[in-house]
Amino acid sequence: MMENENYLQQSEGMHLGETSDISLSASADNDTHQAVVEMNNDPEVVVIAEGTTEIAPNEYKERVNLKEVRLPKSLEKIGKRAFYGCQNLTVVVFGGNEKVIEDEAFANCRALRKIELPDSLEEIGYGAIENFELGGTIALTNLKKLGARNFNISSSLKFEVGPNLEDIGMSSFNCVTKINVSSDNKKFKLRDGLLLDRLGTRLLFCERDMTDMVLIPATVTKIDDYAFYNCRKIKGVTIPDAVTEIPGYAFSGCEALTEVFLPGKLEKIARFAFYRCKALTEINIPGTVKKIESYAFGSCQGLKEVKVSDVCETRGAFESTVVVVPVPADQLTFSSHSSAATFMSSGSAAVRSSSTPFRTESAAAYKASVSSYSSALGSNNNLANQKRDEINDRRMEQKRQEQMRVKEERQNAQEELNARMREEFMEKKDALMQKVAFIKDELRRTSGVNVLKKNKLNNQLYECTIQAIDLNGKYGTYIDESEKIEIDD
Known part of the structure; x- marks a missing residue:
């Protein structure tokens, strides 16, 4: 702070007409934060003075002219959205002692692609470093918390879960290809290429080079968003009985996936869950499923037909797939909406996009045509x-x-x-x-x-x-x- 005070005194003591390479920046919406002293007036380059320990939230938000930032060794914290929307920012040089990068600190910095993170980091907030191309191996041994939606466009990144990491947000490893867990970590473990919490109830991530059939442990009750995203080589997966929801993008981009064994108590398949699973030709939807969200099976060209129960909502879930619904023909009524058609049967509804191909069958015809399918649904757990x-x-x-x-x-x-x-x-x-x-x-x-x-x-x-x-x-x-x-x- 003494160094900052010296800079302030120098700035205040100057006469009109004198030039200076020192400028003072302070966040107007939060006067509790320390003033940031810049060492120059160049709109394209910000060099923050030594002695500064924190950059306030929104401090440089949407500075479109900003191209380069150099941070001091004294800096410990970068506030929320501090550099959000600096679309021409290409260089950030860390001081090496930063401990916290808050939510979206560098979000929407579209020109900023490569960055070297200091090992001193203890916390990375939500989407703070979402769009960086980070090659090689990230091994932040002091990191305790990793927020959701980070490392989303790195194509060949390996990540080391260090001994101190306790909290990992969802979809934090979308484009990480390989992961390793320190033997000293007490919160997470790696089992057959799957990153799990220590109890084995939460599945966070599957290594992207996994092949053949993936067997999810029976202890798993929750699968994270993007857990198997772009696992292009896996051919099959069995999901344990305790899982009641397939989350968004969970298996999106699994182009070789041909076999999926869904649990018998499944209730929901979220948006884009199986998007672009091009090799998928057949899937048994348990009768317990009440909702299949938009594009859950989008761009699944091999999936020609799927049968769902009459209480299952499938609005926009399928594209070219024919959806078969067991609606007795003599009880069928039709009502038109702006973007959906509703099929009513005994007070239950199956709702789907009007662009989705569909057909209905009488109760007897449906029972006859799907007897083997119903048997498969009934024995789904046995198959799994x-x-x-x-x-x-x-x-x-x-x-x-x-x-x-x-x-x-x-x-x-x-x-x-x-x-x-x-x-x-x-x-x-x-x-x-x-x-x-x-x-x-x-x-x-x-x-x-x-x-x-x-x-x-x-x-x-x-x-x-x-x-x-x-x-x-x-x-x-x-x-x-x-x-x-x-x-x-």
Whole structure:
């Protein structure tokens, strides 16, 4: 603060006509915040003075001329929407000690694509860094809270859930491809590519490179928005019985998805839940589902027909898919609205967009035509459980094969090591025995009167004996007993 006061005194003490590179900015709607001292008057570049600890909410909101911001080492907090809508901002240089970036601090900064976040961060607010292209790995070890809707356009980002992270908002990892959880983290865990809370009841994220069938743990009761967004390689998913809602965009963009086992107690499928699941050709909607929101199955070109109960609202949920509703023909009434047609049956309604293809059947015809479908709905849980058993069996077999492969690789590696170490031993043994033979030959040729030379040769022979003992000990596990070095006196 002393440094700020000095800047203020300098600014107040200037005479008219003098120029200065120092300007004072303060948020008009919140005078409790510290005044921000800028080191220049350039409308395109803001260099905030050292000593500033906080940037107030809306401080630089919608400064369309702003292109570059340089923050001081003293800064700890960037307020809500502080740089919101600075559409020409391209460079932000952090001081390195920031702890908090509040909600939407850099939202709608369309030109700002790359940014290096300081490891000092403890809290990132809602949508604070939503639209940045952050490559490589983000490992913020001090981060405690990550708000919703961050990391939304990064295409190849890996994220490390650090030991201190306690709160993760929904749809925070839309474009993260890989994730890892610190073993010291007490709130979250990673299981088979799925990010779960520690209790296993909330599913936050699925790694984008997951393939084949995904088995969601039976403990899960809630799936986050965007949890499987753009998992383009998964082919099937089983959803546990305790889940009652498929949230928005949950499986959007899963282009290879062909099998979905919905839980028997499901009540709602939210907007865009299965949008662009192009390979999906069939899905059984449980009779418990009361609402399917707009575009839930939009752009699912392979899904030609789906049957729903007469109490299920499906306004705008389907595009080219034919929706079959069990409405008795003799009780059918029609009423036209601006954007929907309502089919009434015994006081229940199925509402859908007027652009959605549909057909109705009499009770008898419907019962006959969907007997197998009804059976499938009734045994949906059994199908899901059967699929889970199949997946578990397959995983156990894969695990067994993997263990055998690892065992074989270790055995081969050990054999290679044994051969290499034995070869190394034999080379050293040959060299040592040649040296011993030379010393013994010299001893035989040395006359008895040359005592000094004989003592020297005997010492060398003793050293060879010690070396032989060391080699036998070092390579003992790689050689046979008969191959050990023996030096006669």
